[in-house]
Amino acid sequence: IVNPTDSDAVGSAVQSLNNADIPVIAVDRSSNSGEVASFVASDNVAGGKQAADALAQAIGEEGEILVLQGIAGSSASRDRGQGFEEGIAAYPNIEVVAKQTANFDRTEGLNVTTNLLQANPNIKAIFAENDEMALGAIEALGARAGEEVKVFGFDGTADGLTAVEDGKLEGTIAQQPDELGARAVEQAAAILEGGEAEEEVPVEVVTVTNENVAEFK
Structure with missing residues (x-):
């Protein structure tokens, strides 16, 4: 095994x-x-779809969003991304304005989000393919996290669940x-x-x- x-x-x-x-x-x-x-x-594809639906509801089914991708080529990133893409397609008023890998890493999630926010200041939400990148995105957003910008993660880690409890993370898909x-x-x-x-x-x-x-x- x-x-x-x-x-x-x-x-x-x-x-x-x-x-x-x-x-x-x-x-x-x-x-x-x-x-x-x-x-x-x-079931990462189903999880990606669940994340898309929950995030869409959180932002009133409209607005610009970012996607932080995991390690390129990994089955987890591929399937979660596919599920989210299929799920979010059901919401015509939501636009994915940028996607970029942050390799499932918190520090990279912080850095990538910081850069993407400069080019896309009006986003309403971020979907990260794991909780570590989501927590990095929350750091980058500062006071905007959970208020102006909803962040959704994936994995249901201890830190992710604490961030959900604190209102910084909108939700996570728990394995x-x-x-x-x-x-x-x-x-x-x-x-x-x-x-x-x-x-x-x-x-x-x-x-x-x-x-x-x-x-x-």
């Missing part, structure tokens, strides 16, 4: 395991090379890591018992806002 931080970097390890006929189960992120027997992941781990072990058990693993196992994600954040903290 592998839980990669980098879909490219894990590839050589996965290929070595393939050569040794050892099945690989990827959790949360997959490998860009080699073959995995099963990919257990949060269920205990479920991810449990489903991965189930797939491993299926293989060890002589059966076959499911190729993809999506795990539901939950939209967290100020209304239900207490349930997750």
Whole structure:
């Protein structure tokens, strides 16, 4: 069972395991090379759509927004971005005026947002593909965060949930890591018992806002 931080970097390890006929189960992120027997992941496409709907409601379904993207090529960034793009397309009065990667990093989120705000001073919201970049965006916005500009994250991290509670972060899409781990072990058990693993196992994600954040903290 592998839980990669980098879909490219894990590839050589996965290929070595393939050569040794050892099945690989990827959790949360997959490998860009080699073959995995099963990919257990949060339903990032659905999460992206949920984020789009929640953010649209928060700004009255109109206005200019920014998108902070994760690590280019990673399955998490690709799927979250796809879901958000599909979801936000349902709101014709919302315009994505800029997209830029901040590599899932808080400091880069701060720097990228600072630069994008100079060119786009009238934005109403920011969607960040993880909480770390969202927290960086909040730093860049200062007093505007949660008031003039709504920020939405993804992951449901401890810091993200605190920011939701404080009113700085409009919301986040919470993953269920205990479920991810449990489903991965189930797939491993299926293989060890002589059966076959499911190729993809999506795990539901939950939209967290100020209304239900207490349930997750």
